[in-house]
Amino acid sequence: MSVVVMYSPDEFGRVALSYGATEAARRSERLVVVNPTKGDAYVDTKFAHDDELAKLRATLERLDVETQILHDVVPDIAGAVLQAASTTGASLIVVGIRPRTPVGKLLLGSVAQRLILDAECPVLAVKPDGSEDLLR
Amino acid sequence: MDSLDLLLGGFQQALTLQNLFYAVLGVFLGTAVGVLPGIGPAMTLALLLPITYSVGPDSALIMFAGIYYGGMYGGSTTSILLNTPGESSSVVTAIEGNKMAKKGRAAQALATAAIGSFVAGTIGTLLLVLFAPSVAGQVVKLGNPSNFALILLALFAVTAVLGTSRLRGFIALFLGLAIGLVGGQTGQARLTFGNPLLADGIDIVVVAVAIFAIGEALWVAAHLRRRPLDIIPVGQPWMSRDDWGRSWKPWLRGTALGFPFGALPAGGAEIPTFLSYVAERKLAKHPEEFGKGAIEGVAGPEAANNASAAGTLVPLLAIGLPTTATAAIMLLAIQSYGIETGPQLFDTEPDLVWALLASLFIGNTLLLVLNLPLAPLWAKLLQIPRPYLYAGILFFASLGAYSVSFQPFDLAILLVIGLLGLAMRRFGLPVLPLIIGVILGPKLEEQLTTSLQISSGDISTLWSEPVAVIVYAFIALALVAIVASGLRKPKPATPVDDQEEVSA
Numbered sequence: 001m002s003v004v005v006m007y008s009p010d011e012f013g014r015v016a017l018s019y020g021a022t023e024a025a026r027r028s029e030r031l032v033v034v035n036p037t038k039g040d041a042y043v044d045t046k047f048a049h050d051d052e053l054a055k056l057r058a059t060l061e062r063l064d065v066e067t068q069i070l071h072d073v074v075p076d077i078a079g080a081v082l083q084a085a086s087t088t089g090a091s092l093i094v095v096g097i098r099p100r101t102p103v104g105k106l107l108l109g110s111v112a113q114r115l116i117l118d119a120e121c122p123v124l125a126v127k128p129d130g131s132e133d134l135l136r
Numbered sequence: 137m138d139s140l141d142l143l144l145g146g147f148q149q150a151l152t153l154q155n156l157f158y159a160v161l162g163v164f165l166g167t168a169v170g171v172l173p174g175i176g177p178a179m180t181l182a183l184l185l186p187i188t189y190s191v192g193p194d195s196a197l198i199m200f201a202g203i204y205y206g207g208m209y210g211g212s213t214t215s216i217l218l219n220t221p222g223e224s225s226s227v228v229t230a231i232e233g234n235k236m237a238k239k240g241r242a243a244q245a246l247a248t249a250a251i252g253s254f255v256a257g258t259i260g261t262l263l264l265v266l267f268a269p270s271v272a273g274q275v276v277k278l279g280n281p282s283n284f285a286l287i288l289l290a291l292f293a294v295t296a297v298l299g300t301s302r303l304r305g306f307i308a309l310f311l312g313l314a315i316g317l318v319g320g321q322t323g324q325a326r327l328t329f330g331n332p333l334l335a336d337g338i339d340i341v342v343v344a345v346a347i348f349a350i351g352e353a354l355w356v357a358a359h360l361r362r363r364p365l366d367i368i369p370v371g372q373p374w375m376s377r378d379d380w381g382r383s384w385k386p387w388l389r390g391t392a393l394g395f396p397f398g399a400l401p402a403g404g405a406e407i408p409t410f411l412s413y414v415a416e417r418k419l420a421k422h423p424e425e426f427g428k429g430a431i432e433g434v435a436g437p438e439a440a441n442n443a444s445a446a447g448t449l450v451p452l453l454a455i456g457l458p459t460t461a462t463a464a465i466m467l468l469a470i471q472s473y474g475i476e477t478g479p480q481l482f483d484t485e486p487d488l489v490w491a492l493l494a495s496l497f498i499g500n501t502l503l504l505v506l507n508l509p510l511a512p513l514w515a516k517l518l519q520i521p522r523p524y525l526y527a528g529i530l531f532f533a534s535l536g537a538y539s540v541s542f543q544p545f546d547l548a549i550l551l552v553i554g555l556l557g558l559a560m561r562r563f564g565l566p567v568l569p570l571i572i573g574v575i576l577g578p579k580l581e582e583q584l585t586t587s588l589q590i591s592s593g594d595i596s597t598l599w600s601e602p603v604a605v606i607v608y609a610f611i612a613l614a615l616v617a618i619v620a621s622g623l624r625k626p627k628p629a630t631p632v633d634d635q636e637e638v639s640a
Contacts, residue, residue: 038361042518043518
């Protein structure tokens with residue numbers, strides 16, 4: 001069993017990681033951190049680059065639970081998280097919720113919405129709330 | 137002559153509200169496409185060629201020149217922040233520029249690139265204004281045999297001097313010449329396969345759009361997903377007193393290298409930017425900094441590529457010979473107005489030419505004003521997913537090709553030549569010789585037939601003019617040099633994979 005965290009190198013990813021680590025410790029389950037990219041733009045700010053990845057890895061090693069990082073180029077972001085959840089037998093998915101502008105809602109899809117609707121396990125949706133930043 | 141008066145007249149025309157608007161639009165578009173790897177000024181101009189149906193020649197050319205210069209500016213931003221050149225002319229900038237950015241000096245690198253481009257562009261345009269009319273005055277006296285030789289030289293130089301593989305270059309050239317042969321302009325149907333729709337030949341606009349836009353879009357579609365690159369965040373570009381002191385000499389040296397290379401028929405910015413980099417490394421006070429982010433290594437090549445952009449306009453305006461892909465499309469634009477290009481352009485269309493030259497000064501200034509404060513914004517363009525970009529490109533490409541003659545048949549041609557463009561990228565064939573071949577092939581033939589008509593079939597007329605003889609001697613010398621260097625040390629095969637992101 002595992003807790004899957006949808007991670008991105010920003011406040012939303014960090015708060016998801018924070019709650020995910022707490023939950024994984026409480027349930028004594030594996031912590032799976034997923035940070036996928038579609039790889040269809042030259043720059044993806046939501047995809048951790050090498051420095052950030054090293055920092056993330058160091059942080060995860062300090063935790064008491066077993067951890068795993070999935071850092072891949074995939075055709076579908078939500079699909080990659082759901083895939084990770086089903087292969088690791090997730091008992092919980094944690095995702096940071098980002099506010100969108102009305103225009104953004106018109107133009108962009110929502111990864112969080114797809115996770116919530118399609119996941120087979122409970123989904124914990126969190127917002128930046130000043131909880132402990134593990135990467136600091 | 138009173139070039140100054142003519143230039144002032146040009147300013148008067150270029151500074152009208154309408155033309156100023158097109159200049160601003162051009163530099164904005166140019167910088168944007170320069171920033172994006174894979175989309176270059178040549179593709180943008182090809183896509184925008186249909187605009188020539190509804191906009192006056194002065195406005196269209198002013199916008200196109202803005203795009204050309206803007207592309208040179210924009211390419212440096214990507215080189216510095218992303219270590220991926222946005223343009224083939226910015227390959228060298230990436231070497232030192234990205235190292236500077238990694239050391240936290242991205243702002244200074246962007247500043248020296250932008251200001252250096254401005255200095256070089258302005259000096260280059262001044263030289264263009266000084267030289268182009270007198271060159272045109274000389275060339276206009278030449279006869280058909282000399283023009284034939286000059287076109288031959290341009291074809292040869294673009295193919296043999298640029299690029300990694302001459303074999304690939306010549307394959308591309310002959311593909312272009314073959315496409316240029318299609319049609320019945322000579323009174324005899326060639327390569328039409330009995331199809332009446334091919335009898336008028338393949339419109340060059342369709343070829344250009346297919347090769348640059350469709351070929352690139354298919355190529356990107358074939359390599360859609362790849363690991364995103366690390367971008368270095370940047371604030372407002374600025375420079376310290378020390379940076380100014382280290383930059384101004386490389387700017388001037390880069391200009392001095394870039395302009396003549398651009399003006400030669402074997403133009404393009406690749407050679408002068410590389411030479412400028414080598415020169416700066418030799419002359420630097422702190423050679424140990426090279427390879428670790430020396431500001432001279434950004435300042436020199438960036439100046440060189442803008443100066444060479446100005447230089448390429450000399451053969452374009454004074455002889456009617458394009459030496460870069462972008463210049464080739466500008467030539468098409470001029471021709472689509474029914475204006476005869478060549479040395480007589482300065483006499484027949486003085487208003488147009490001088491308005492264009494004046495707009496280059498204006499565009500350069502606009503670019504500096506735009507680029508210094510907006511650098512962080514331009515970097516954001518790189519976050520646009522490629523499917524959105526290329527869907528738009530495919531749409532405009534099809535629209536442009538269809539609007540040439542409103543024949544669905546043209547769309548089929550577009551697709552076929554687009555597939556050729558994809559295959560050329562796959563096998564590392566340069567596209568420049570092809571496009572130059574398509575444009576100059578028919579002209580070459582025209583000069584040849586005219587000279588033979590005048591001499592009533594006597595072939596010795598081809599070497600009856602001194603200029604022609606000198607040009608042939610030059611070509612022969614270059615051939616001998618190529619063969620000799622090939623015999624001395626067989627070059628190891630150079631991989632072409634890294635070029636896939638570089639646009640023509």
